[in-house]
Amino acid sequence: MSKGLPKRSEDYSAWYNELVQKADLAENSPVRGCMVIKPYGYTIWEKMQRALDDMFKETGHTNAYFPLFIPKSFLSKEASHVEGFAKECAVVTHYRLKNAPDGSGVIVDPEAKLTEELIVRPTSETVIWSTYKNWIQSYRDLPVLVNQWANVVRWEMRTRLFLRTTEFLWQEGHTAHATADEAVAETKQMLEVYATFAEDWMALPVVRGVKTANERFAGAEDTYCIEALMQDGKALQAGTSHFLGQNFAKAFDVQYTSKEGKLDYVWGTSWGVSTRLMGALIMAHSDDEGLVLPPKLAPIQVVIVPIFKGTEQLATITEKIQPLVKELKSKGISVKFDNRDGNSPGWKFAEYELKGVPVRVAIGPRDLENGTAEVARRDTKEKKVYSMDNLASQIEGLLADIQQNIYQKAQTFRAANTTKVETYDEFKQMLDEKPGFVLAHWDGTSETEERIKEETKATIRCIPLDAPAEEGKCIVTGKPSSRRVLFARAY
RNA sequence: CGGGGUGUAGCGUAGUCAGGUUAGCGCGCCACAUUUGGGAUGUGGAGGCCGCAGGUUCGAAUCCUGCCACCCCGACCA
Structure with missing residues (x-):
């Protein structure tokens, strides 16, 4: 073991990468973008899993397991969902290898081509909702409150240990309800579970909020999230909880008969946290000497x-x-x-x-x-x-x-690095000179959000749930705004 | 996927531009001795398909071609 880590102040990114490896949390594998989680790191993940799993059970959920592979056709059933994930899917096209005729090793057997390709799940909404169709007929079958612990694959362009890997571990909860109100309540409940876990277990203060339309999960009506601030002033999305409306129920034809004998589509939610939490844990507390674990x-x-x-x-x-x-x-x-x-x-x-x-x-x-x-x-x-x-x-x-x-220390840091600004100039200056959370008025349009992102690389992390009503003017367009939203540059 | 960079022992590196004995050094590892209240010291030892595959050459870590991986900056994202 060689001495010393890079200093956070000199090269935050190198500090993070070396810390992950030197502290025996994880290392790169022979496969691009995929990591080996080492025993010491995996033990932390197991502790997270246990605490979360207990909280899921306390709120009435049970675990199940759905397949790794998804028929390609499933992914095309929910339009915005496809759009969101199609570009980053791994596809299985064959099911057999054979020895190469020239003895050079094994090759894909061209005769073993699948009639329908299988997608390695980037998330499981589609396969789960296709299953729920068979599970749900009556209001008596609702709610369905299921979680699964699984691995998923998203073919990301650029990867970093724990923060963004091609394969990652997570849990995904998928619930079905008779009413919109109940599904919304579930979405909010699970957001609160995540926030409580982050704060009580990870000692990580988080902002609870709602995503703007631009940042919403592909296929959701509303995406709730918890956002944390890292020591370099960048934001990290630490967990999401989605209100799916009837989108997936409609895509997979999941209907139930109500007490009154009426047929209707069910209402859905999905929510997840991943091994990215490990990255949050590392970056939130650790120092130049190494990890600081709660x-x-x-x-x-x-x-x-x-x-x-x-x-x-x-x-x-x-x-x-x-x-x-x-x-x-x-x-x-x-x-x-x-x-x-x-x-x-x-x-x-x-x-x-x-x-x-x-x-x-x-x-x-x-x-x-x-x-x-x-x-x-x-x-x-x-x-x-x-x-x-x-x-x-x-x-x-x-x-x-x-x-x-x-926890206190992280909270103090966040408070010191959360700033309210009134003008666009102030906004830009703040991002460059003192990166962190910036609270500012926004006119509520996607165009303005896009423009800010393009010009400053900062995104709206969320509309905080506890944001007080406050009349103001959008920092870019000057149009009226009724509350401040949370901006930051993010991971 | 576009631009830039890097791959030499478990880790960090010299050598590559200008091809030429046995590829050098530090850390770590093994043995022994002395040590132990903030990363000990000495002596001896082991460890290398120089990222992979081709090519040029009497001769390749070094030159050429292709591929792979990692890092940084973009676009994409939990």
Whole structure:
């Protein structure tokens, strides 16, 4: 392991790429744009999955699994959906290989051509709605509240570990309802689940909002989203929840008979978060020394580093810390005792900082004499000597404190980098000099939105749900506006 | 997909312009010794189809052609 990361202030992008790799989260694979998620990184993803999955279950959803392949014809049934995804689909055309006649390896068997090509799912609305047609006949069959954990493929032009990969892992919820109101309520409920997860687990403050028509999901009536601010002042869309109206029900002919005996199309939603959340987690909190992980998602919450000379001293320390290890585990805290010889304590300190372990406990001869331990927290780098008595409780409190502190820190950062502007000049100046969220008045037209995007690369991230009504003038056209919208340059 | 750049040991690199012994260095790795409270030191050792495939040449990491991957800037996007 080579020392040091690039500095965030010098090359944010290089810092991110190297951090992901040096902290053992993920690496590039032999396949373009696809990543290998390494055990340490995957453990974080598993923790995210578990927390989210519990929240989905609490809100009445159950998991199911739909196929990876989608018949090509399915994709053409919802017009705007095709338009949104057609350009980035991987297509399966054959089902067999054979040995090359010249012995050079294997080739695609031209005789094994599929009569209908299969699309590797970029998202599962079509295959799921074609299934829902068979599941739903009556109002008694509604609502259908299903989620699936899956991988999807989108043939992106430019990829970055976690932020945009050709294949990525995610969950996609797909629900069907008898009324529009109920579907809208579901859409909003799941947005709130995502926001709560981001804030309580990832320690990531997010803006809840609605996308403009331009930024809406292909096939949705409304797209709700959570938007987070990264340390370089760029926005990251962290999750979306779509109100699909009756679009997919109509495309796949999913109708139900109501209590009153009337036939109608059902109302749908879909919502998802992906391994992109890993990117958000990394970029939101980490520093030039490495990852800073919120305790609730850290694979290792506490690492114990013994400082010793010779096996005898190590044995003494090992014995001494057993009660602590046991007590931490009984509190559900994941703890690692790093008794490796051959790496110096200093080396280990740097290593666990790189990997973002929230709390480090060091115990050496000095502590053995005094009945103490040195406890260092990753978020502030603060070190304190504690008595071994009652140390587990101290650490438990410290973990909660760290979780809270990094959330506060992210919130303070966001507040400091969210600015209201009144004119277009001010807007442009702000984006260049102090990148971040910019709240400004907009006349509500796609033309103005497009123009701003073209001229400044900033997009409307969302119309915040909590935006207060405020009379103003569009920064570009001067036309009246009734509330501010959230602009930023985005990932 | 367009423009620019880069591929030499696990990682970082010298050498490429101007072809010529056995491809050099640092980190890491292995062994031993001394060390260990912020990335230890010494000695010895292992590790290379020079991105891949063709070509030119007596001879290619070096020149030519094609391909692949990664990085940066655009267009596209969770």
